Amino acid sequence: MKLQINNQERETAARNLQELAEELQLPAKGVAVAVNNAMVMRASWATHTLSENDRITIVKAACGG
Amino acid sequence: MLQFISHYTDRYTYLDSIRFALEGGCRWVQLRMKGATDDDVRPIAREALSLCRQAGATFIIDDRVALVKELGADGVHLGKNDMPIAEARQLLGPNCIIGGTANTFADIVAHHRASANYIGCGPFRFTTTKDNLSPVLGLDGYRHIVEQMRQARIDLPIVAIGGITAGDIPAILGTGITGIALSGAILRASDPVKEMKRIINITQP
Numbered sequence: 001m002k003l004q005i006n007n008q009e010r011e012t013a014a015r016n017l018q019e020l021a022e023e024l025q026l027p028a029k030g031v032a033v034a035v036n037n038a039m040v041m042r043a044s045w046a047t048h049t050l051s052e053n054d055r056i057t058i059v060k061a062a063c064g065g
Numbered sequence: 066m067l068q069f070i071s072h073y074t075d076r077y078t079y080l081d082s083i084r085f086a087l088e089g090g091c092r093w094v095q096l097r098m099k100g101a102t103d104d105d106v107r108p109i110a111r112e113a114l115s116l117c118r119q120a121g122a123t124f125i126i127d128d129r130v131a132l133v134k135e136l137g138a139d140g141v142h143l144g145k146n147d148m149p150i151a152e153a154r155q156l157l158g159p160n161c162i163i164g165g166t167a168n169t170f171a172d173i174v175a176h177h178r179a180s181a182n183y184i185g186c187g188p189f190r191f192t193t194t195k196d197n198l199s200p201v202l203g204l205d206g207y208r209h210i211v212e213q214m215r216q217a218r219i220d221l222p223i224v225a226i227g228g229i230t231a232g233d234i235p236a237i238l239g240t241g242i243t244g245i246a247l248s249g250a251i252l253r254a255s256d257p258v259k260e261m262k263r264i265i266n267i268t269q270p
Contacts, residue, residue: 059183
């Protein structure tokens with residue numbers, strides 16, 4: 001599936017935000033994520049299903065990417 | 066995504082404004098208390114951090130790198146006259162969000178190199194509150210900057226700031242800008258919580 005992450009296109013196999021976070025190796029702390037401009041709390045990542053062309057914004061600390 | 070920048074009025078305190086924002090659904094808060102001392106800010110920041118933690122919101126503090134480190138806030142926002150981003154990164158380590166104010170693409174490139182995690186880009190229009198020396202960007206300015214970032218493959222989130230009202234938001238997000246920072250609009254509304262909800266809805270069409 002194709003996503004826009006911080007305005008860059010990315011192909012992913014992730015089905016939800018948690019899987020995407022793992023794929024992107026997001027750190028355990030210091031990350032804020034929004035899907036189509038709605039902030040999604042970490043506790044909800046696993047249940048937040050991704051759809052084709054979702055626009056993801058990730059604010060994360062420097063490490064791991 | 067919406068970043069709320071705390072402010073105050075005769076009726077409401079900084080913490081009131083943060084409570085309103087969180088209650089209205091905002092999950093990214095910046096505490097900005099220009100002109101105050103760290104000792105003035107500390108108790109307010111501590112309370113704000115606790116409110117943000119309860120709400121699951123990201124909490125950053127404007128300018129005060131030492132306080133961010135001391136309190137364990139999620140990050141710091143650095144304006145043009147604040148500590149350089151690279152220096153703050155050394156003090157705060159890799160797990161802290163650092164945002165930097167930019168007026169031009171050149172600023173963004175410099176912030177990106179210095180390890181910034183997001184960009185506050187403005188001013189969108191002339192404001193009386195700050196940064197009056199910087200040229201106004203408007204929608205064309207944002208479009209141009211977003212395109213330059215795409216070409217340079219700089220994938221930092223970029224938040225528009227400066228004199229933005231609710232009615233501007235759809236057009237700004239239409240330029241490819243990824244977020245909006247708002248300050249004044251909330252407390253000026255007769256029902257600040259309702260106003261925050263309305264604005265959040267506008268950013269999430």
